[in-house]
Amino acid sequence: MLYFAYHDRDHDHDHDVLIVTMNGGYRVHRIPFSYESRQQRIDYLANSPFDLLIIGGGITGAGIAREAALSGLHVALIEAKDFGSGTSSRSTKLFHGGLRYLEHAEFLLVREGGREREGMQRLAPHLVEPLPFLLPIYRSMKYGKFAMGTAVWLYDRLAQVAADEQRVILSREEVLQSEPGLNEEDLTGGIRYHEYLTDDARCVVTVIRAAEQLGACALNYARCVGLVEGEKDGLIRGARVNTEEGVEFAIRAKVVVNAAGPWIESVLAMEGDASNEQSTPRILHSRGVHLVFSRERLPITHAFAIQTPDGRLMFIIPREDVTFVGTTDEVYDGELYQPGIHERDVTYLLDLLHGLFPNAQIVEQDIIGQWSGVRPLVLEPGKETKDVSRKDQVSIGARHLVTIAGGKLTAWRKMAEEVMEHVYEVMERQGHPVNPYHRERASRLSPLAPLPGSLQIPPKGVAEWAQCEIEKMVERYAIAREDAFWLTRRYGDEAESVLLCAKRTNGLARVEQNVPLLKGELDYLIEVELVCHLSDLVVRRTGLGYFGGDAAMRAISAIADAMAQRLAWDAARVNEEIAACAVQAYWEERDLRAQRLGTHAQSITG
Ligand SMILES: Cc1cc2nc3c(=O)[nH]c(=O)nc-3n(C[C@H](O)[C@H](O)[C@H](O)COP(=O)(O)OP(=O)(O)OC[C@H]3O[C@@H](n4cnc5c(N)ncnc54)[C@H](O)[C@@H]3O)c2cc1C
Incomplete structure (x- = not known):
């Protein structure tokens, strides 16, 4: 498909290359994604005209950068701190359809999540690990074996789950056989099903690198401190940026996307257009805490999904030599980068563990790690945080700032597609329609094009592949097996x-x-x-x-x-x-x- 690449003489950058395809051309820079190249990146961002500028380097911004770059747009992304340092490194780290959303009849959201989860096995098999989950059923729980069994059956159908990962209903004896430490009192049985464990922060950097390989240019520690208006039309045409080195410059772009997660309202405030108040969703912040224990203290073989008395699902997840548990869900209006962890969070999570594994006698001293994050939910007046939909909303402001609010880690690619539809609309309104061939190419490639680190891994055979690689690395480089494991x-x-x-x-x-x-x-x-x-x-x-x-x-x-x-x-x-x-x-x-x-x-x- 690529005809040739040559130095682009329009711009004074020896790292700037024009890729010419049968249907047009787009520019690819070759600046390494390295600390030592920061100044080069700053120069490039300050001096190149971009089609699209994305504010926010969490999973949402990363996904949009990849999607836009796939459609041939010249893309810039700025992140105020490190990539993924907002909510996208503090999630429960699950690619999941969201079993709980069935309670609110959010069938489309569940279907989308389930299918995206499956899609991650093609895009980045090394970043998703299918995990067997156990949903124990106790007499006191809101939903019994029949209701939960039916819900998970529906969940599997909506998510098109492969036969070997579909749900199995277990008797009380089978549950206790597979998890002997579980509280036996009032246990009536359980359901085994599958979800995928990931590393959220590594997903972010991997997706950003995918966008970079397609010509996007991203910079961390580069905060948007103001928006740039077009002189003639007053439309948003870029952003003023302040880097941590103290460099201030402007990035110019035809369209700007606000993907600042919990911070989207502070970017909207820079737009300063009161007429947007009706069209742009308001954000509700909800804080969630996770605690980590050594696997020895909580030696479980399944991950657990637990119905809590307050009507939520909690997760207990084994990850190599640790087990983590979360999350709480509480309205939050404090500092967003470092939301705290309170005694009541710890008590809530420990009580849950005591109830389930009374003999383990887990206490506060057993906690070996923890984190707290803020969900950017779309405000639905009158609803509790647990009942607010996790569906995203995209809006176009009066001055053409495109904003995405809410969403999930799992849906990053779908959210990016949706945002790009709005970006295309803005570009069309502005008289810069995107080449339809490029749009179509993006929609074809987006669910298929492997992310960095995944080219040689068979989608369904990652465990065998990893085993083979580990052996090879141990032999060739004489490193410890554990090191080889973590490298893969x-x-x-x-x-x-x-x-x-x-x-x-x-x-x-x-x-x-x-x-x-x-x-x-x-x-x-x-x-x-x-x-x-x-x-x-x-x-x-x-x-x-x-x-x-x-x-x-x-x-x-x-x-x-x-x-x-x-x-x-x-x-x-x-x-x-x-x-x-x-x-x-x-x-x-x-x-x-x-x-x-x-x-x-x-x-x-x-
Ligand atoms: C406790 C918890 C558990 C969760 N568990 C799951 C789960 O298991 N599965 C799932 O699918 N989803 C889960 N989620 C939801 C998911 O984590 C979020 O939807 C997702 O990470 C949000 O990504 P984002 O990119 O929109 O926001 P963020 O990751 O917060 O990214 C926004 C970025 O914008 C940057 N920014 C802000 N202001 C500026 C500025 N002025 N200039 C430049 N950059 C700026 C911030 O620094 C930040 O990095 C969970 C969320 C929480 C809180």
């Missing part, structure tokens, strides 16, 4: 590129003995995934911040020192980075709890 998990078929980079840079040894993170992997993340700060690496690119427990906390100085060498940080900067990481990983709260409980948990905050 994090990077899919790019795992070997990580090792090659590691060999060229700081080597294949671990940064710290008990943490699955290689010295040279740090270099890879700085060079290929635009890691700028310690927290980017620890909390979002590797998940060690939430799931790594004491071992990750103990390793933090070693990781910071290794980054300091590469990025020339002085001692003061190292301390700042460690402190910021402790806040974002919720280690500070853990310290406080340890002090309150008088335990001797590892402290990094002094």
